[in-house]
Amino acid sequence: MKLLRPVLLAVILAGGFFYFTTYRSGRVWPVDWIGHPNKVEISEAAGSDVLDAEEQNNISVYRKNIGSVVNITSKAVTFDFFYGLVPEEGQGSGFIIDKEGHILTNYHVIAEARQIEVTLHNKKTYPATIVGADRSHDLAVVQIKAPDLTPMVLGDSANLQVGQKVYAIGNPFGLSGTLTRGIVSSIRPVREPDGMKIEDAIQTDASINPGNSGGPLLNMHGEVIGINTMIASSVGQSAGIGFAIPINTAKAVINDLHTSGRVRRPALGVSTIPVDPNLADQMGLAADYGLLIVQVVPGSAAENAGLRGGTERAFLGNIPIMVGGDLIVAIDGEKVEDQPDLAQIMNNHRAGDTVHVTIYRGKKKMDVSVTLGEARQQV
Secondary structure, three states: OOOHHHHHHHHHHHHHHHHHHHHOOOOOOOOOOOOOOOOOOOOOOOOOOOOOHHHHHHHHHHHHHHHHEEEEEEEEEEEEOOOEEEEEEEEEEEEEOOOOOEEEEOHHHHOOOOEEEEEOOOOOEEEEEEEEEEHHHOEEEEEOOOOOOOOOOEOOOOOOOOOOEEEEEEOHHHOOOEEEEEEEEEEEEEEOOOOOEEEEEEEEOOOOOOOOOOOEEEOOOOOEEEEEEEEOOOOOOOOOOEEEEEHHHHHHHHHHHHHHOOOOOEEOOEEEEEOOHHHHHHHOOOOOOOEEEEEEOOOOHHHHHOOOOOOEEEEEOOEEEEEOOOEEEEEOOEEOOOHHHHHHHHHOOOOOOEEEEEEEEOOEEEEEEEEOEEOOOOO
16 A cells, blocks of 8 residues: 555656646647757847948949949950861950940950950940050040940049048959959059059959959049059959059040040150269269150150250260260159159150150259150050
8 A cells, every 4th residue: 555655646746747738738749849849939130221321332332333334245266276266255344434335444355356245234235346445554445336324433543542442343253243342552553464564553452353354443432543454363363452553544545545546655755864862973963863864866855845865975884875964853843763753754644745844954953845746666
């Protein structure tokens, strides 16, 4: 009897537990209910669509300009030793600059092309013709005939600051309508793969990849400040170092490309050597910097303006030179210390422009007005 009581009590307790937890609730839990509940409870956001000011500006820049950025497909023919003539296709970006359908892009995007097609953001494709090309600046203008085009607003690249926000829009790897964001990392001269040099190139960490070439680099107001042109990478993809041609460089040549198909590049018409303090001291020059005119090209703008080259033979190391010529120290008030300085100033002018050249003739400082000629062979 003593043994029966605990057994009976256990049966009563088990029956009560079953009644209240299973039978009375009207359901039987599966054996593995702990590991596999019938419903997974998740945490959901409240559904707020509030964007901060930075996000709103990103969206605004994109929406304002995406309809003006195009995809450019160039088709060329190359020769293969085994297969003969083989069709080749390349892709890049560009952007509309006026309602007449002129599109600015890189020269290397359309170089050697026999056929060019432009696809707008609305997916419509149009044949394009080359209006003008400038290999030395890696710029080209093509044109399409299409209705209701919206040109982009060209900004000013003269006073860009390292650290300011920039946006790149283009078609990397053929993925149209892509926006990336970064900052101006530096302003520096760079040399492109074909050897051409870009003065004051805009370096940025905004992601730029193959297919972005020719697309716009924008400031935070959505204005074009550069044309994306190349990347520095050992793997051919973005490594956070991309470069863009300053838009001011493009604005200086667009009219020439439009009217004559080429750039009427200016020429001063002089051969020079850079002067440093040591050379200035040896020659007894009036300034310890500048460009010493060794020779004036006959019939050039410099000769017409009365600039003078060297008259006495001397040696710079083992190199014979002519000394005694005018020393150029500034052009239009901008200091000139070496040939890159002169090249940069020339890039901001066109043939036919008049510039004021500040020189030392002996110890006498003077300004000479020079109407620039056109360079035929030189950049």
